[in-house]
Amino acid sequence: xxxxxxxxxxxxxxxxxxxxxxxxxxxxxxxxxxxxxxxxxxxxxxxxxxxxxxxxxxxxxxxxxxxxxxxxxxxxxxxxxxxxxxxxxxxxxxxxxxxxxxxxxxxxxxxxxxxxxxxxxxxxxxxxxxxxxxxxxxxxxxxxxxxxxxxxxxxxxxxxxxxxxxxxxxxxxxxxxxxxxxxxxxxxxxx
Amino acid sequence: xxxxxxxxxxxxxxxxxxxxxxxxxxxxxxxxxxxxxxxxxxxxxxxxxxxxxxxxxxxxxxxxxxxxxxxxxxxxxxxxxxxxxxxxxxxxxxxxxxxxxxxxxxxxxxxxxxxxxxxxxxxxxxxxxxxxxxxxxxxxxxxxxxxxxxxxxxxxxxxxxxxxxxxxxxxxxxxxxxxxxxxxxxxxxxxxxxxxxxxxxxxxxxxxxxxxxxxxxxxxxxxxxxxxxxxxxxxxxxxxxxxxxxxxxxxxxx
Numbered sequence: 001x002x003x004x005x006x007x008x009x010x011x012x013x014x015x016x017x018x019x020x021x022x023x024x025x026x027x028x029x030x031x032x033x034x035x036x037x038x039x040x041x042x043x044x045x046x047x048x049x050x051x052x053x054x055x056x057x058x059x060x061x062x063x064x065x066x067x068x069x070x071x072x073x074x075x076x077x078x079x080x081x082x083x084x085x086x087x088x089x090x091x092x093x094x095x096x097x098x099x100x101x102x103x104x105x106x107x108x109x110x111x112x113x114x115x116x117x118x119x120x121x122x123x124x125x126x127x128x129x130x131x132x133x134x135x136x137x138x139x140x141x142x143x144x145x146x147x148x149x150x151x152x153x154x155x156x157x158x159x160x161x162x163x164x165x166x167x168x169x170x171x172x173x174x175x176x177x178x179x180x181x182x183x184x185x186x187x188x189x190x191x
Numbered sequence: 192x193x194x195x196x197x198x199x200x201x202x203x204x205x206x207x208x209x210x211x212x213x214x215x216x217x218x219x220x221x222x223x224x225x226x227x228x229x230x231x232x233x234x235x236x237x238x239x240x241x242x243x244x245x246x247x248x249x250x251x252x253x254x255x256x257x258x259x260x261x262x263x264x265x266x267x268x269x270x271x272x273x274x275x276x277x278x279x280x281x282x283x284x285x286x287x288x289x290x291x292x293x294x295x296x297x298x299x300x301x302x303x304x305x306x307x308x309x310x311x312x313x314x315x316x317x318x319x320x321x322x323x324x325x326x327x328x329x330x331x332x333x334x335x336x337x338x339x340x341x342x343x344x345x346x347x348x349x350x351x352x353x354x355x356x357x358x359x360x361x362x363x364x365x366x367x368x369x370x371x372x373x374x375x376x377x378x379x380x381x382x383x384x385x386x387x388x389x390x391x392x393x394x395x396x397x398x399x400x401x402x403x404x405x406x407x408x409x410x411x412x413x414x415x416x417x418x419x420x421x422x423x424x425x426x427x428x429x430x431x432x433x434x435x436x437x438x439x440x441x442x443x444x445x
Contacts, residue, residue, distance in 0.1 A: 008358055019265065023258060030254055038247035047247070052257055056264050066349065067358030130241055148205060149241060155208045170208055174198045181237045 007071055015062040022062075026055055029072060033079040039146040040083040042135045050086040054079035076151065077161050080143060087139055133183040137176050144169050145176035195220055200231050204238065329383055336376050336388065337437035343369055343395060344430045350402050351418045351427075359405070367403035370396065391433055398426065 007028075013021035033054055038047035057078050065074055134142055143162060147153040153161070159169045195217055202208040203217045221227055346369065349362045377392035398420075421427050 008361055012361060019262075022265070026258060026261065027254055030257055031249055034249040034253065035246055044247065044249075048249075048253070048257070052260055055257070055261055059265055063345075067353045130244055148207070149238065150246075166208070170198070170202070174201060177201050177234065177237065178197075180241065181234070184237050184240060185233060 008067065011062065011065060011071055014059070015065070022059060025071075029075055030055075032072070033075065036076060036146065036151060037079055037083040037086075039134075039150055040080065040139070040143050041087055042131065042142070046086045046090065047083065050079060050083040053086065054082040057082065073157075080147065080161050084139055084143065129183055130180065133180050137179055138172075140164070141172045141176040141179070144172035148173050195227060197230065197234065200227075200234050203231070204234060329385070332376070332379055332383060333437040336380070336392070337434050339369065339372055339376055340430050340434040340437070343373070343399065344427065344434065346399070346402060347421065347427055347430065350405075351421055363403055363405055366399050370399045370403055373399055388433070391429065395426075395430070 007025075010021050010024050014025055030051060033051045034047055037050040037054070038044055041047050041050060054075065058075055061078075065071065134145075137145070140162065144158050144164075147158045147161065148155065155166050155169050155173070158164070158173075159166045162169065162172075164172070199209070199213070199217060203214065206214065209217070221231060342365065346362055346366045349358055350366075353359060353362070373392055373396055377389045377396070380386075380392060381389035402417075
């Protein structure tokens, strides 16, 4: 409560044009915003641009923040839209990587790999393949999945952030999970 | 119950998008069916692998780099917004408890300008000098009152739109700090002969007092009551309109 109260004061001071107060908010939230933007864009440089854009937009609209939601929630929503905007700018939205049978083979063999150092290498390969699979998703699928899975947002909140119906948000999450399963369980689920 | 789909299991995993009955139904079905448990375990395993990936972290210089790139944009933005001297003064006068001091200063300044200009203007044109002094004092007062109304507008907006206890607490403090300054501005406006503005400010006083004395955790009824009052009286619109009128620069003499 005290923290929220402190934050409300920083927000009020920043809204009145106090640059030091805004810097305080930037420092407090930049890492979390970077994580969500990097997960959505799958690209650290794009994520950095998105975070910068998000803070700039937040600064422009700070006086409109009415405290109905937590400041971090409001900021995250701006950051998600900034990340999608950055992807759109670079024509990455809805772009899919070419099919890569080799990657699927590595993945399939990795799931049956032996323990020990080899197994660790295989784990790294699984990680890479999950990332590849995340990149193959559409921007909406990936964003909905990131918000639900990593950010813990409800489907209702995701729908608001992405301006989608709840049904469309659910479908985006289902497709994302199906694609991940398709990569991790090549025999079990169709991607 | 319909057969349980993988989609249902995904929603069950997140405990989201399903009502209590559906959640209980799936839990019971999982207890009863090995095959369903296997399907669910496979989904959980996939999601656990995603969790096992390291979270993307910014490098050590990220914050410094971010601020270096952000700061010039914010400064440009600030220049574009061109805050008036009154706004800068208001920022300087925050926290809100100093608003009263601001009002007192404005009143003293307005009276002072009138007095000084009246004493030191060209003696051969006393009427013109007096008129100039009055105009200068009125401009000072207008700038301060416009700023006061901007703060009042913010208080009314927050009180009628926000459900955040924290913001409402700060808002209550701000409303309390505006009551006294509102009284002083009304007095100054009346002395300056601007009865319309004085009446309007007097009309604001009971609203500010009521906002300053709202309970710490307002229930829905007072908030709704305030929304209804604002709608029925057009008070917010009047505040904005008066603010805009006061902000308008005086016509230049050619």
